[in-house]
Amino acid sequence: xxxxxxxxxxxxxxxWSGPPDSYYFAPELSIGEIIYEEMRxxxxxxxxxxxxxxxxxxxxxLLLNSIRVATYMRNQGLNQNDIVGIIARNTTHIFAVTYxxxxxxxxxxxxxxxxxxxxxxxxxxxxxxxxxxxxxxxxEKVRAATKDLNVQIITMRNHTKDSFSIEEVLAxxxxxxxxxxRLEKGNDQTLAxxxxxxxxxxxxxxxxxxxxxxxxxxxxxxxxxVQFGSSTLxxxxxxxxxVISGVYSTTRIITDCGFDAEYFFYLVEKYKITxxxxxxxxxxxxxxxxxxxxxxxxxxxxxxxxxxxCSLEVxxxxxxxxxxxxxxxxxxxxxxxxxxxVNYHFDKKPNSSGRxxxxxxxxxxxxxxxxxxxxxxxxxxxxxxxxxxxYYGNRKESQHIRDNNLxxxxxxxxxxxDDGFLYIVERKKDMLKYKxxxxxxxxxxxxxSKMPDVADVCVFGVWNPYTGDEAAAAVVKKKGSDLHAxxxxxxxxxxxDATYKQLNGGALIVDELKRSANGxxxxxxxxxxxxxxxxxx
Numbered sequence: 001x002x003x004x005x006x007x008x009x010x011x012x013x014x015x016w017s018g019p020p021d022s023y024y025f026a027p028e029l030s031i032g033e034i035i036y037e038e039m040r041x042x043x044x045x046x047x048x049x050x051x052x053x054x055x056x057x058x059x060x061x062l063l064l065n066s067i068r069v070a071t072y073m074r075n076q077g078l079n080q081n082d083i084v085g086i087i088a089r090n091t092t093h094i095f096a097v098t099y100x101x102x103x104x105x106x107x108x109x110x111x112x113x114x115x116x117x118x119x120x121x122x123x124x125x126x127x128x129x130x131x132x133x134x135x136x137x138x139x140e141k142v143r144a145a146t147k148d149l150n151v152q153i154i155t156m157r158n159h160t161k162d163s164f165s166i167e168e169v170l171a172x173x174x175x176x177x178x179x180x181x182r183l184e185k186g187n188d189q190t191l192a193x194x195x196x197x198x199x200x201x202x203x204x205x206x207x208x209x210x211x212x213x214x215x216x217x218x219x220x221x222x223x224x225x226v227q228f229g230s231s232t233l234x235x236x237x238x239x240x241x242x243v244i245s246g247v248y249s250t251t252r253i254i255t256d257c258g259f260d261a262e263y264f265f266y267l268v269e270k271y272k273i274t275x276x277x278x279x280x281x282x283x284x285x286x287x288x289x290x291x292x293x294x295x296x297x298x299x300x301x302x303x304x305x306x307x308x309x310c311s312l313e314v315x316x317x318x319x320x321x322x323x324x325x326x327x328x329x330x331x332x333x334x335x336x337x338x339x340x341x342v343n344y345h346f347d348k349k350p351n352s353s354g355r356x357x358x359x360x361x362x363x364x365x366x367x368x369x370x371x372x373x374x375x376x377x378x379x380x381x382x383x384x385x386x387x388x389x390x391y392y393g394n395r396k397e398s399q400h401i402r403d404n405n406l407x408x409x410x411x412x413x414x415x416x417x418d419d420g421f422l423y424i425v426e427r428k429k430d431m432l433k434y435k436x437x438x439x440x441x442x443x444x445x446x447x448x449s450k451m452p453d454v455a456d457v458c459v460f461g462v463w464n465p466y467t468g469d470e471a472a473a474a475v476v477k478k479k480g481s482d483l484h485a486x487x488x489x490x491x492x493x494x495x496x497d498a499t500y501k502q503l504n505g506g507a508l509i510v511d512e513l514k515r516s517a518n519g520x521x522x523x524x525x526x527x528x529x530x531x532x533x534x535x536x537x
Contacts, residue, residue, distance in 0.1 A: 007355040007420030014371035015363045018356030024220055030210050032102030035246035036180045039063040042249045052255045055092045069100035072172040080184050085129035086110040088156045089256040093166045097133050105181040109193040110234040120145035126205055126393040136160050188387035194334050205392035208337040214243050216338045216357040221248040229277040230259040236334045237277045261285040265295035272299040279519050280310035287317045288455045298323045306330040308520050311449040312351045329353050340382050341422045352421040359385050377415045381407045432461040432469035434500035447495050453481035458513050460527040462505035472505030474526050
């Protein structure tokens with residue numbers, strides 16, 4: 001029986017509310033204190049398996065490694081006002097670094113390995129980390145980006161001759177009476193700093209507090225559960241998976257590579273994975289894999305997905321193969337530090353992002369800022385009831401996304417139905433205007449995605465001074481397909497009546513869509529590539 005939060009509705013104020021906050025653990029405990037005690041409770045159980053590095057760590061071993069890293073940080077004089085940098089893949093010892101930060105009450109600032117030197121320099125000049133843990137693969141880039149900072153760089157793998165290795169850190173002697181640090185600011189203290197997606201602008205450094213809402217994505221798991229998520233620690237989903245696996249003493253499967261559909265199928269079957277969290281981009285890759293119909297998903301109990309829109313056709317295809325009602329479309333913001341809604345009723349409410357999770361309130365506002373009734377589309381605004389320290393070093397943008405009454409203005413358009421289920425329509429900033437008519441890219445994407453030969457699609461507006469935003473599409477065809485751009489143009493013309501929703505800006509077949517560092521489709525970058533190819537031709 002799945003956990004199913006209810007949502008109440010205040011008709012006078014037109015505000016929806018999730019269930020009240022509940023505490024499985026004592027509310028005054030920090031995330032680090034909980035994980036520390038849970039690791040001590042289950043010393044001999046397996047905590048982590050790296051399939052790519054062929055390593056296995058028990059809770060006892062992972063705890064000792066975490067204490068060694070935490071002690072090293074203390075020996076270096078780091079305190080709770082300092083910040084640790086992370087730019088690394090999911091390798092064997094990166095989670096000892098993560099838990100060490102939790103134990104010490106030190107926030108880490110995690111960036112994606114794909115960030116360029118300029119972005120790394122700009123973001124780390126904001127937070128000024130004292131230590132940076134990175135893979136040797138990115139060592140030179142990180143060193144160049146932080147040349148003006150007084151920072152020590154520690155490599156996690158592929159060590160260079162100039163770097164200090166994680167193995168040297170793990171040789172740190174530890175005392176018999178190690179204790180986790182009590183947080184100076186309580187659970188309002190920053191746990192981690194992640195990056196916004198950067199799909200609509202430059203990435204920002206987003207603070208995440210020690211709030212217990214970070215556990216919202218899942219009901220309490222047990223030591224028999226096996227978790228997997230391909231996201232690294234710069235993704236909210238990567239942080240959530242790391243925290244949840246530590247808090248509930250599950251076995252976590254890790255890999256040091258990006259998502260691959262066939263490899264994911266192999267991992268689920270080999271390790272009997274019960275809990276997984278993936279981005280919606282992975283859904284299309286899974287559904288279009290030749291191995292999908294033969295994969296064994298019988299062990300899965302919870303499969304969370306979110307991050308952007310996902311075609312209903314793809315969702316239904318996965319639902320037909322998954323043996324249990326385990327598919328849960330979820331919605332959240334990095335700024336919230338967790339998921340605000342989860343759909344535990346896919347069969348009844350397909351394509352919904354579900355009901356609100358514990359402690360959240362939501363309202364839908366129109367252009368005048370007025371709250372709307374059920375089924376009315378408007379901007380989604382969320383109240384978390386928790387402390388947020390804002391974008392690090394960016395007070396102006398912090399005030400822009402969160403108003404004086406502490407409501408987050410998400411920039412997403414959606415609506416709530418009469419049963420309190422949330423539906424996401426589109427990003428507010430993605431709205432296009434052709435002549436006098438407004439439309440959204442997803443309206444055309446949903447049509448194109450139904451083409452049998454289409455694996456993925458991104459629609460955007462190409463500016464025409466006479467007509468406005470002309471819709472254009474970048475399309476990824478399925479393997480072995482002979483799909484051409486004209487086929488896409490013809491299909492849209494045949495299936496869409498409105499002239500302003502035609503691909504008046506053209507179509508282009510591409511090998512892959514451009515993505516931001518966290519894996520989301522980057523509409524701006526895909527559009528830029530489209531225009532570059534168009535100009536060359």
